[in-house]
Amino acid sequence: MPAGRAPQARRRRIRARHNAVALLRHPFPRWKLRLGRNRFMEWLIEALGRVDPMLATASIWLGASVAAVAVFKRLGLGSVLGYLAAGAAIGPSGLGLIAYTGEELHVAEFGVVLLLFVIGLELQPSRLWRMRSEILGLGLAQVLVTGAILALELEGIGFAHAGAILVGLALALSSTAFGVQILRERREMQSPYGRRAFSILLFQDMAVVPLLALAAFLAPTGDAGFNVADVALGVLAIAGLLIAGKVALPWFFRVLALWKANEAFTAGALLIVVNSALVMQAAGLSMALGAFLAGVMLAETEFRHQVETDIEPFRSLLLGLFFMAVGLSVDWGLAAQNLGTVLGGATALFATKALIIYALMRRRGSGWRDSLRAAALLGQAGEFAFVLLTIASESWLIGQADSALLTATVGVSMALTPAAVIGADRWIARRDRETGHDGVEPVVPLGPGRVIVAGFGRAGQIVARMLRMRGYDLTLIDNSPRRIRMAANFGDKVFFGDGARLDVLTMAGAADAKAIFLCINDREGARKAVERLRERFPDQLILAMSYDRFSAIEMRSAGADVVVREVLESAIDLAKRGLAAMGDNGDLEALDEEFRRRDEELMRLQTELGHAEGAKVMREKYELSRSG
Known part of the structure; x- marks a missing residue:
């Protein structure tokens, strides 16, 4: 470097260090921070403007559902409440990320259609016939008695007669998702109270389709006249669907199975659901009824299980979308303003249902412990209450404000279930300790x-x-x-x-x-x-x-x-028979036993050490024993 440039470079380095120290000692001008923040916001707004609105909306829906469902499942409150909370959080009553237009609920109703299809798949006629005593004796009585009492209570606080009937019957249904999940987690599906609780849930599932028809009948917006042509069209549509389902559906899935078309099998199941729903809609009936009938037609076929497995992811996702749409549509601000009414209503609803179920179980011969467990398990209102409350609100059977309060009440009643089940168990255990009872109800033998x-x-x-x-x-x-x-x-x-x-x-x-x-x-x-x-x-x-x-x-x-x-057993048998045929009359059973012992030892070594290393250890062991 030339001599004249060295002092100049040195001065530049000193000036740079001085400026850096000054920058560290003195605060950065605030106007520059504001300018940087404004530029960042401008850049962010410009970037968001390039995002597809549909994808952004989908991201918000999915992100909210994943977060809320994970938290609520972790708390033991179930996925249904998680979806409701997610919808409430992103909706107008929450963060306002999504504006409710009403279209969301109509799109998500296909989840309800798939749910009815799966319910139909589970209702095998032969199984229902075997359980007819419990289903009709307990299930029918529970729905009718609970629905009547709740309807009278609702009418007493100002609900219209038609709205009180539909809402009372809707609240009489318990949550299949909560009930079955708790029974499975506790391995009590085959216990006496578990079988009877499941019978009640089974009848409630069967009652859904008649309740949907009742909602259409009670709706004041429907046609007042009795149209013979419409009735005939509906009857023909149902009969045609039943005949086609009985004859064509097994053949259709059998062909797909023979062709090994796994993807087409899933698409075929969805095609059946959609077409059945369209046929019923064209006849002026509920889409859910068409899906339900298609499920019943498949219930007795060998393909029921595979179809249910393939449909399950779509059903879960779309049903979750429906519950999120319900949470989105509810005026949660109104529910918060009436928090005492919501909590009191949920407690009264749970207590009323639990008392009725307890009394019916006792009347059918169950012990008080099993009756109390079933009452605690089924005291809540179910997921189909959301469906029927939405229909009642859209049909003007109840007002929007009443629908919001009832939806919140149903959600709180569901949240009470885990605590009620745990509380019932602890109370039974304390009573048994006080009385010296072993706590075991008489059990019907179930076979091997x-x-x-x-x-x-x-x-x-x-x-x-x-x-x-x-x-x-x-x-x-x-x-x-x-x-x-x-x-x-x-x-x-x-x-x-x-x-x-x-x-x-x-x-x-x-x-x-x-x-x-x-x-x-x-x-x-x-x-x-x-x-x-x-x-x-x-x-x-x-x-x-x-x-x-x-x-x-x-x-x-x-x-x-x-x-x-x-091939092990057949190979051992072949070797023994071959030795005998060759005149080797030694103790073949002892040989068999020794071979199996060595083979089992080799398997253990190879599992622990790996195939090659295990074989090496085994070989060295027996070479040493022979040389000894």
Whole structure:
């Protein structure tokens, strides 16, 4: 560097350090901060202007639902309240991120249509006939008595006669989501009170469609005249749907199953729901009625389980959207202003329903403990109350303000359920300690229990035959229509579906099964099934058939309790018969026992150390024993 430039560069460095120190010692001018903030806001507004409004709205809906549902599930309050809270938070009564136009509710009503389809799938005529005494004796009485008492109470506080009837019956329904989920978590679905509580919920599900028809009948906005042509059209539409469903639906899904068109299977299920809803709508009837009838027609087919599994994600998402739209539409400011009315109404509603259910259970012969547990479980109003309250409000059977207060009341009654169930258990336990009672109600023997056999190939058929001989109730799952039809001839509960899928196994009753036998001819699928079952149901007994030694090691590592190799038994039998045929008359049973012991030891080592290392340790051990 030239000599003249060195002092100049040095002066520049000194000046830069001086400016930096001065900047650190003195506060940054506020006008520059304001200018920077304004420029950032201008940039942000410009960037947001380039965003698709539909995607932005979808992001708000999904983000709110994920956050609220996760928090409410963590608190044990259920997803329904989470969706309601999410809708309230983003709506006009909350942060105002979404403006309510009414279209949201109409779009989301398809979730209700899918819910009715799934309810229809669960209402197998043969199952209903077996449970007819409990369903009619308890379920019908509970809905009618509770609905009548609540309607009288509502009419007494100023509701119109028609509105009081519909709202009273709507509030008489309990939450299937809360009730079934709590019973499954506590493993009490097969307990005496669990079976009776489920019977009540089952009748309530059946009552939904008549209540939808009642809402249309009571609505003052409907046509006053009796139109014979409309009635005839409705009857023809229902009859046509029932006939087409009975004849065409099994054939339709059988073709899709034979073609192995899994994606088309899901699309086909949605197509059936949409077309059934459209037929009913064209006939002037409820779309939900069409979906319900389609579900009932599929309930007795072997495809019921797979269809329900495929529909479930769409049903859950759209039903959640419906509950968010309800939360969006409610005037929560009005509910907050009348907080005492909401809390008092929810408490009175829960107490009234609980007392009626307790009395009906006692009248049907249940002990006081089971009656109290059922009353605490079913005292809340259910998710379909939101549907019927929305319809009542849109039909002018009740006012908007009343609808807002009742919606908030239903939500609070749901929130009371976990506390009521826990409180009932603690009170029963305290009474039992005071009286020295063991707290056990008389239990009706249930038999050996239900076992799931996933895969009805050669191995699965033999396993099923032996279990059947011992009196076990079987649930058989297979993705072959031919094998499913063959299995149905033995009177077992059969489902078409992929036995390696966790959602299929869960809907088949994996949570309550005595054991699960995996006889799947898919090495990777079987391993994943074992992993997912063990993660979801840590205490479940899992027995698996493996293709070879490698898959057996994998399934043991994944958590299977028992693993049997497909060719092991036949190969051992062949070797013993061959030795005998060659004149080797040694102790073949001792040989069999020794071979099995060594093979089991090798399997254990290979599971713990890896295939190659385990074999090496085993080989060294027996080489040492021979040399010794």
